[in-house]
Amino acid sequence: MSNFSEFKPLNENTLIEYIKTIPSLSSKLNNDFSNLSVKEVGDGNLNLVFIVSNSNGSFVIKQALPYVRLIGESWKMTKERAYFESLALKEKGKLCPEHVPEVYHFDRTMSLIGMCYLEPPHIILRKGLVTGVEYPLIAEHMSDFIAKTLFFSSLLFRSTTDHKRDVAEFCGNVELCRLTEQVIFSDPYKVSEHNHWTSPYLDRDAEAIREDNLLKLEIAELKSKFCERAQALLHADLHTSSVMVTRESTQVIDPEFAFYGPMGFDIGAFLGNLILAFFSQDGHADETNDRKGYKEWILKTIENTWNLFHHKFTALWDEHRNGAGEAYLPAIYNNPEVQLLVQKKYMTDLFHDSLGFAAAKMIRRIVGVAHVEDFESITDAAKRATCEKRALDFAKILLKERRKFESISEIVSVIRQI
Amino acid sequence: MSNFSEFKPLNENTLIEYIKTIPSLSSKLNNDFSNLSVKEVGDGNLNLVFIVSNSNGSFVIKQALPYVRLIGESWKMTKERAYFESLALKEKGKLCPEHVPEVYHFDRTMSLIGMCYLEPPHIILRKGLVTGVEYPLIAEHMSDFIAKTLFFSSLLFRSTTDHKRDVAEFCGNVELCRLTEQVIFSDPYKVSEHNHWTSPYLDRDAEAIREDNLLKLEIAELKSKFCERAQALLHADLHTSSVMVTRESTQVIDPEFAFYGPMGFDIGAFLGNLILAFFSQDGHADETNDRKGYKEWILKTIENTWNLFHHKFTALWDEHRNGAGEAYLPAIYNNPEVQLLVQKKYMTDLFHDSLGFAAAKMIRRIVGVAHVEDFESITDAAKRATCEKRALDFAKILLKERRKFESISEIVSVIRQI
Numbered sequence A, B: 001m002s003n004f005s006e007f008k009p010l011n012e013n014t015l016i017e018y019i020k021t022i023p024s025l026s027s028k029l030n031n032d033f034s035n036l037s038v039k040e041v042g043d044g045n046l047n048l049v050f051i052v053s054n055s056n057g058s059f060v061i062k063q064a065l066p067y068v069r070l071i072g073e074s075w076k077m078t079k080e081r082a083y084f085e086s087l088a089l090k091e092k093g094k095l096c097p098e099h100v101p102e103v104y105h106f107d108r109t110m111s112l113i114g115m116c117y118l119e120p121p122h123i124i125l126r127k128g129l130v131t132g133v134e135y136p137l138i139a140e141h142m143s144d145f146i147a148k149t150l151f152f153s154s155l156l157f158r159s160t161t162d163h164k165r166d167v168a169e170f171c172g173n174v175e176l177c178r179l180t181e182q183v184i185f186s187d188p189y190k191v192s193e194h195n196h197w198t199s200p201y202l203d204r205d206a207e208a209i210r211e212d213n214l215l216k217l218e219i220a221e222l223k224s225k226f227c228e229r230a231q232a233l234l235h236a237d238l239h240t241s242s243v244m245v246t247r248e249s250t251q252v253i254d255p256e257f258a259f260y261g262p263m264g265f266d267i268g269a270f271l272g273n274l275i276l277a278f279f280s281q282d283g284h285a286d287e288t289n290d291r292k293g294y295k296e297w298i299l300k301t302i303e304n305t306w307n308l309f310h311h312k313f314t315a316l317w318d319e320h321r322n323g324a325g326e327a328y329l330p331a332i333y334n335n336p337e338v339q340l341l342v343q344k345k346y347m348t349d350l351f352h353d354s355l356g357f358a359a360a361k362m363i364r365r366i367v368g369v370a371h372v373e374d375f376e377s378i379t380d381a382a383k384r385a386t387c388e389k390r391a392l393d394f395a396k397i398l399l400k401e402r403r404k405f406e407s408i409s410e411i412v413s414v415i416r417q418i
Helices: A012-020 A023-029 A081-095 A125-131 A138-152 A160-171 A174-189 A203-210 A213-228 A264-284 A292-319 A336-367 A381-404 A408-417 B012-020 B023-029 B081-095 B125-131 B138-152 B160-189 B203-210 B213-228 B264-284 B292-319 B336-367 B381-404 B408-417
Strands: A037-040 A047-054 A057-064 A072-076 A103-107 A112-115 A232-234 A243-245 A250-252 A259-261 B037-040 B047-053 B058-064 B072-076 B103-107 B112-115 B232-234 B243-245 B250-252 B259-261
Touching (some): A023 A047, A023 A057, A023 A103, A057 A081, A081 A103, A081 A112, A081 A138, A081 A160, A081 A174, A081 A232, A125 A264, A138 A232, A138 A243, A138 A250, A138 A264, A138 A292, A160 A259, A160 B160, A174 A203, A174 A259, A174 A336, A174 B160, A203 A336, A213 A336, A213 A381, A213 B336, A264 A292, A292 A408, A336 A381, B012 B037, B023 B047, B023 B058, B023 B103, B058 B081, B081 B103, B081 B138, B081 B160, B081 B232, B125 B264, B138 B232, B138 B250, B138 B264, B138 B292, B160 B203, B160 B213, B160 B259, B160 B336, B203 B381, B213 B336, B213 B381, B264 B292, B264 B336, B292 B336, B292 B408, B336 B381, B381 B408
Antiparallel strands (some): A047 A057, A057 A112, A103 A112, A243 A250, B037 B047, B047 B058, B232 B259, B243 B250
16 A cells, blocks of 8 residues: 555556555456556546456546646646546536446545546547547437536526535636636637647638737637636536547546536537537548538537537426526526526527637637647648638637527538638 | 633623733733723624723724524524635735724634724714715725725736635635525515515515516526626625725725625625615705705715726726736737727626626615615605615616616716606
């Protein structure tokens, strides 16, 4: 035990020693370490990830490192994020167990989570989108996850007392919030050493963003919501690489950025990354597959995700209207007209927030520090730049004019016109 | 010491025993207890307040009780609020020492604050407004207090790290937040045993509020901002009985409701209570004083308070534009046009928030649980009801149509027209 009484990054050998000391993990392997397979597979920006398995069972070990792996040891990042990730996995797992991997073990000293291994053919959704695979249940599943996790952690369902207690707890995840503030709401709009883009094609576009006063006005409003508005417990990094899928299964992973923030940030993250996937498709088209049908499927998925979310979220609201939620007391919101009125306003505001955050997420993936495989895997730079430019142009429209849209089908129409 | 090792409400005798054990208090009296004057003067809704003095010096002792004094021991209320009051007094005292009484001593176990006694002729501002006294510096002083305490506790001046740490701390004051939610944002809009009004004159008006769907829509938006938006450290109970004045001095007391909330809540509390004072004046007019000149002074004070606040707040913003505040990074907001654009939007939103909260504060003082001396001291019920009805009609317009107003002078015009 004393070997792990203080933090140390594990490797494939020390990990086995560690597992031997943890009954909840070693029991998954039936305490048999003779034919153990241990693979480090972390391809993310921040952490070590090991898959551990033998013929008896398997699990994943995720260990946070005290810096941003993508950038290097110079960009410090608290490993306490593992604590908030484990909290969020457990909380969201309670609310939506179908779409969240089970946590078997958490070690705060080692910043280490042991959790369910999502076996093949599970892959990262983004990789599926790049190769052109349709997931017929993805909108159904993601709308379920988003609706449940947001609704049940909001004041529509909870008391102020519970809300403020949990808001206070997740204020501790401030370093991860700061990273988001920097890479999404700040860096793309200023000169930053970390920014990059498909140069020279997008040089002028990146510059135009840094000179666009109206865009800066809008991103300031979104940043203020991100920093100040504790509306629900967010995943807070809900892009298409935080989702693992098969045709039948959808699992949301990696909520280490979790905190209480504006709901639209989660919805926008997912929609914005689907829109990036859409605009990248022309770069993946070849003589065997023109991707036209696939683009239609993505558009339909964008539309279905919002519409199903809207339907499920308002259904939860209706179902729990007389519950403990303190935002809309039944004694006040006591007739169908006023119920319709407040719900319509709430959902319209949420739609506009979601569109704004979707746009912010798109922009930062094209001219900011962290790009997406959807575009990066297009090897022809000119072709990649053409795709990226369309996405960027659309995102700018969305950020500036989001309040004019009333339905997701209008958004899909604009995407088609770009 | 052991006599005070656990909480007990003090009386005029036990208080002296207590003071003897506290050097920072007894030294103010030069350790002379022979000719001590101790008076319990708490006329508020929640606490015991003692004035302690002898020929050497003086101070005030404020002790929180574990219930709402106004209602009785049945309405429980954590005495931990004294901790948040002392925190807020110290923090706001640092930011604006001219207008906040100094804290000499705080005892968390006893829920007790020892602080500067504001000597006569200091009186509660509301009492001065009822008797018709002009305070020539009140707009200057209150705009100073509000601008400094809000600006310096916001992300315009502070880092996200400091902000989230303090937001988390003040989440602990949740019981006082809940009381506000109930008495301001809920009870007036529903049937509640605590509500009362000048009956039968306002029966129909109280009922109309409970049936007004548009009013309920607006109050929901404000409640959501109150519960979710951590914009700055508020006083959170900044009405005219939380201010003590002479012609030369203005002192803000009683921040036991302090928490991180929307700035407009403080500004609106003060403006709304000035507007109540205005509408009460006709009830105080008599043959010796028609109060016409005084009404003009109140309107001018309303106008000056906002305009001076606006001027001082934006001046602080300009002065600290290149400081540590993380909301608007100078590398992004790097030209005069965009600076003007974001500042204008920020101040317009804040103005509309302030008007909304002002209206909410007015409504609750006429049909809710806690009324104001401005109206209560009008003994003729019919006359009182006429004044209250005008205030109520104005507040309803303000709550519903606040977004149409662009300047405080427009508000003053509407007040005149009622």
